[in-house]
Amino acid sequence: MFIRSIMRRDIFQAIADPTRRAIIALIAVQAMTPNAIADNFSTTRQAVSKHLRILTECEIVRQVPQGREIYYSLEVHKMKEIDQWLEQFRQIWEDKYNQLDTLLLTLQTQ
Template identity: 65%
Template structure:
């Protein structure tokens, strides 16, 4: 099954894993210690994140360390870009409306 970045970040556990890995590289066991779930469940989440290239792995001796690949989130940023102009316009309109209401009360 071909997964994409959006499917990967849709799950709160995977987002939490990404947040942990954004701070430092971790082993699967170290990651699993942060969750109230089985090691196998965490491994499944890591596999999905790896398939989507949000996480890369590096073998160091007998340990595998997982690293956060922030560059892959550019896909999300690119998708959100189309909405930013709309949000900026609407927030500006809201700001103007609130100023007008405040001025009328004064």
């Protein structure tokens, strides 16, 4: 049986896919339409559309309809959530004492 039956749709899931990471990098520079985005990949426009839907659900991108086109832009502040998660490790990798070896510390304690 599957315990995790709820759909996992967070920022970490969003950036797990390489195509989605590329899309994020693309629209970070400037807002783009789905067609324009799809031109940069070898997959179909519909596949890109599905990626955009996931990114929208995660609130990483924002839609702005402009006539029959829809401009997608990046909600940059969402990227900060990853940064915040990294914070706990940043302390460790910048701390020379801990960097010496978490493992040695563990073994010595025993």
